[in-house]
Amino acid sequence: QSVLTQPPSVSGAPGQRVTISCTGSSSNIGAGYDVHWYQHLPGTAPKLLIYANSNRPSGVPDRFSGSKSGTSASLAITGLQTEDEADYYCQSYDTSLSGSVFGGGTKLTVL
């Protein structure tokens, strides 16, 4: 069981918008720690998608956006493309564990 809770799967048709939630607690997201998002394709290294809640690294399309409120965060993907099919993970810092924590991951299927 992960400290950060994500839905196991989401799906959408090409061109649609999907959101992936990441629910934490007062010892991580709710304590003010930033949330980061990663895209992970099988057989490759995870790729940083969103850092510090809502910032995109250079090269990440603006179809990807992040937000944070209270003890939760969300990743939104608009204009879904087949190449977006991957696993997505949120990550933050947990003060009670004194370390980083990942969400359980969400598998995105593009129908």
Add this chain to the structure above:
Amino acid sequence: QEQLVQSGAEVKKAGASVKVSCKASGYTFTGYYMHWVRQAPGQGLKWMGWINPNSGGTNFARNFQGRVTMTRDTSISTAYMELSRLTSDDTAIYYCATAGDVVAAMDIWGQGTTVTVSS
């Protein structure tokens, strides 16, 4: 171009230890924390710990305390992760990744090292 290159796949017997290396290039090795993350088959990413390459200070996830050692050799910009008393549950892909500090995003990742533990 910032890059992390990890050592090759390993096959170990249960009870043995494994040491994975992660060589950095294209940036100041001592300026960024090095995290280690693993993914077991069919499971998600799991944070193992970090090392501060500048000071050598470390912090480990509770699940790995007592079994994991993280070291570095600044002369060759390389970080190491050693896991002892291996079991089949340690079969996983192990990644190194850099971050600006302990709460920052992991922005550069190694290609991963597959460790297989057989009984």
